[in-house]
Amino acid sequence: MFLSLMLAAALVQADSVDVLVRGGTVYDGSGRPGRVTDVGIRGDRIVFVGDAAQAGVSGVRTLDARGLIVAPGFIDPHTHSLEGLPFLGEERRRNVGALMQGVTTVTIGSDGRGPIQVARVMSASEQAGLGTNIYTLVGFGTVRVRVMRLSSAPASAAQIDSMRSLIDKAMREGAYGVGSGLFYDPQSYATTEEVIAVVSAAKPYGGVYDTHQRDESSYSVGLLNSVREAIRIGRESGLTTNLGHVKALGVDVWGYADSVLRLMREERARGHMVVADQYPYTSSATLLSSALLPRWTEAGGRDSLLARIADTATREKILAEMRENLRRRGGDSTLLLINGPGGFGSVNRDDAARAYIGKTLRQVAGERGTPAVETALEMIRAGFDMGVASFNMNERDIETFMKDPFVMTSSDGGAGHPRLYGTYARKIRSYVLDKPVITMERMIQSSSQQVAEVYGIRERGSIREGYFADVIVFDPKTIREQATYIEPAKPSAGMRWVLVNGRFAVDDGQPTGALAGRGLKKR
């Protein structure tokens, strides 16, 4: 009797874990329904999944997760929240907005602006301290600007060689693929063939061609041709194609979600993987200039733009095209001026710009007594190139995309838009709990394991023994986003515990300030 007690005590000791998450409904990330079970964490790893009492596993600290949901930490494949690393201050590096909605890993390489010096950025960022893990894609835009500056000319053979060698270097250093933002100047000047010639340098390493595609609307080649281009670039480069923040932007392409998904499906049937990610808001965020200016006006940079505006004939041509761009987006009442540059290098003057925040372009134009596009052009000219929330999507397309098994979750988070702090909580609250567009297991899969699989992020994204302990526990009764267009930096509610690499980043609903994140490199 005494001996067996001693033996039992020894076993418990041997099976003691640092943190035992007890009695929660565990969604493991695979897309299977949740089941009530326990999760044990030792050091930075998940070491136990099962019935802790039966297996004699005890925790130094036990979290009572009864009635709560336990899931893998979410991985955000498209966000601008940590753009600028490793040179961000500690507050930004903590990434609390992400953590408070359960995001434990984010990319820093969206829209073709990811770094070339991947090893250096990863180690310097980790050393400075990170609230979440990070990974990156090497930026086609970064590489093109490094080699060609802001040139709108086609790349020469020598320039393509130089760009390829930069991509090769970044991939060797641990990038998870290549990102592009062909909508944006100067990436928009690259032809399909140039992009293929450059990004195919990543082929030996595999990975993802992730793109803010050339046209999400009817600006240039049109949404469907743009999707075809993105698919072709991935196929001919030997990379998985990911359509970043997939959407049907503007009235001309509303209802096109089915057609986009069909193109993706047909391509997968031919053996090339094509996926997408999406945020659950009907408004996108960009700059006034990006939304309304024709791209050709930006060639050569801001001085060239100002010269074009100053020329009367050119100015008329600009205004005519801006009118068309405004119509496409839904008119002057659908552009809401918001805080922050959104990460696109605005020339905002913060204090003076504040007067515009929360007003629509229609309101500002009314106050000034000038037509909408002239108001916008004058603001851009005067250095008030504000962030805008552009209400240009419809709910039906959003739901159609969301229901597709190859569409993941992303925030596309940047300053000023509530999606930075609200995406994941909102998707759970609005599209799983309030209106069952998708199931909880699908929501969690599309935000964790699926992202890890697409990008090749190993040993994360699942509740599985041996995996890194990026684990979240939230209350389905209270989870919701609190960020709004007026208060975009309000953390989400309902996240009870968030562990990053086994350390508490959120404890009993409060951020701890722990800097437990790591710079991940593709192996």
Ligand SMILES: [Zn+2]
């Ligand atoms: Zn983008």
